[in-house]
Amino acid sequence: MISVDGEEGAREIANDSPYGLTACIWTHxxxxxxxxxxxxxxxxxxxxxxxxTWPQTSFGxxxxxxHGRQQGxxxxxxxxxxxxxxxxLG
Numbered sequence: 001m002i003s004v005d006g007e008e009g010a011r012e013i014a015n016d017s018p019y020g021l022t023a024c025i026w027t028h029x030x031x032x033x034x035x036x037x038x039x040x041x042x043x044x045x046x047x048x049x050x051x052x053t054w055p056q057t058s059f060g061x062x063x064x065x066x067h068g069r070q071q072g073x074x075x076x077x078x079x080x081x082x083x084x085x086x087x088x089l090g
Contacts, residue, residue, distance in 0.1 A: 007032060007035075007036055010036065011036060011039050011040060014040055014041075014042070015039075015040065015041045020041050020042045020043060021042065021043055021044065022042060022043070022044045022045070022046065023037075023040050023042040023044070023045045023046070024045075024046045024047075024049070024050065025037060025045060025046070025047050025048070026047075026048055027047070027048070030047075033047045033048075
């Protein structure tokens with residue numbers, strides 16, 4: 001945990017990392033949380049909680065922490081493919 005003076009300082013320190021799996025924001029302002037979460041270079045951002053994952057939500061990072069997604073709808077795209085099958089029944 002690193003204490004910073006302001007939101008921009010927090011963003012700079014966080015984004016300076018070569019990793020980007022999970023970031024946590026602790027604040028009373030949802031407006032500020034959404035604004036900062038949008039500008040963080042992380043695959044997952046938790047607001048006022050510790051990192052948790054759920055099967056229905058995407059799990060994965062960016063930068064040196066990212067090699068695709070697990071869980072959630074994004075993961076199903078990795079394991080499935082689209083095929084067009086046309087039949088002439090005439």
